[in-house]
Amino acid sequence: MFIPERSALLAIDIGNTNITLGLWYSGAWRHDWRARTVHDKMPDEYAALVRSFLRDAGMSYAVIGAVVMASVVPPLTHAFAELTRKSIGLEPLIVNARTKLGIQIEVDNPEQVGADRIVNAAAVHQLYGGPAIVIDFGTATTFDVISRQGNYIGGSIAPGIGIAHDALVRRAAQLYKVELAPPPSPIGRNTTHAIQSGLFLGYICMVEGLVARLRAAMPDGDQAKVIATGGLARLFQQHTDVIEIIAPMLTLDGLRLIHALNVPSQPYAQA
Numbered sequence: 001m002f003i004p005e006r007s008a009l010l011a012i013d014i015g016n017t018n019i020t021l022g023l024w025y026s027g028a029w030r031h032d033w034r035a036r037t038v039h040d041k042m043p044d045e046y047a048a049l050v051r052s053f054l055r056d057a058g059m060s061y062a063v064i065g066a067v068v069m070a071s072v073v074p075p076l077t078h079a080f081a082e083l084t085r086k087s088i089g090l091e092p093l094i095v096n097a098r099t100k101l102g103i104q105i106e107v108d109n110p111e112q113v114g115a116d117r118i119v120n121a122a123a124v125h126q127l128y129g130g131p132a133i134v135i136d137f138g139t140a141t142t143f144d145v146i147s148r149q150g151n152y153i154g155g156s157i158a159p160g161i162g163i164a165h166d167a168l169v170r171r172a173a174q175l176y177k178v179e180l181a182p183p184p185s186p187i188g189r190n191t192t193h194a195i196q197s198g199l200f201l202g203y204i205c206m207v208e209g210l211v212a213r214l215r216a217a218m219p220d221g222d223q224a225k226v227i228a229t230g231g232l233a234r235l236f237q238q239h240t241d242v243i244e245i246i247a248p249m250l251t252l253d254g255l256r257l258i259h260a261l262n263v264p265s266q267p268y269a270q271a
Contacts, residue, residue, distance in 0.1 A: 003025050003030070004063070005062045006062070006063070006064070006065035007025060008023050008025040008030075008063045008064055009025070009064075009065065009256055010023055010064045010088075011024065011067075011252045011255040011259075012068070012069035012070075012080055013069070013070055013071075013119075013251045014037065014070065014072065014073050014076045014077065015073070015138055016072060016073060016138070017138065018035065018036060019034065020033070020034050020252065021034075021053065022249070023054075023057075023063075023064075029249055029252065035049055037073060037076065040075070043083045043086065044083075046080065047083045047086070064088050067088065067090050067092040067093070068095065068258065068259040069081075069092050069095065070094075070116055070118070070119045070251065070254075071115055072114045095119055095255065096118070097110035097113060097118060099118075100261050100262050101118060102122055102257070102258070103146070103150050103151055104152070105152045106147075106152065113152070117134075117136070117155070120134045120144060120229065120251055120254055121144050121254075122254045122257060122258055124227055124247075125146055125150040127257075128225055130146040130150050130151075131145075131146060131147055131148045131218055131220050131223055132226070133145055133146075133224050133225070133227070134155075134227050134229070135207065135227070135228040135233070135243065136228075136229050136230045136250075137160065137229070138160060141161070142157050143155045143210055143211070143214060147218075148220055148223075156210055156214065158206065161199065161200075161203045162180075165180065168195070168199070174191075181196060182200050182201060183196040186201055203236075207236065207243075208240055208242050211226060211242050226242055227243075227247050228243045229246070229248060233248070234246055
């Protein structure tokens, strides 16, 4: 598809493990890319990487008319802001608790809430409505609660299954990496299946149990939709009925929707 100059929105989600970028044009995500998070990488290095992504898609920086980003890695927040100003010639919208979000953040310290969690909550409010629980399977697994009124009221943070897996192998000399998949039976008859039972099935039990407790703590929790995002969301959904909706582009969608609220005169983030 031909994209005219300055007609696309570039959304950037900077996480602890991966950076996800999406290019929104003409009502859809036309391209999305992932890169590994490297905390000490220089802006020029990331600029070259983003340029190569665009070039492989037959485009250049010239197609980008606006940039919106969320980051939980402060050094890379500055790196990508510099990249945007220097290489694209635009001032990015950097989402935080003070940004116009379309929701209220009703927690003790709004500034401490990760930008990705804020963005996910804003996306769920606009796309699915409340009450809802958002599960994001990332470096950490986060559970975020949106009220019926659409406000972010808090949540829970657990170690991601990858962190748990790495810690287990690192701290137990006779254990080793296994495939993140359910074993043939909860009763592991060998070390591989025993690790899969405790790790994968144990994680499923954590998700189900925490969702149940969050619902019980909500005024209308029995009506709360459960929406999951992140790389392992579909895998977990196959083995539990607690996850109702998979939204793989949830964070990017939240970024484009927040951009539309803050820069309504520009059409880039409109569906």
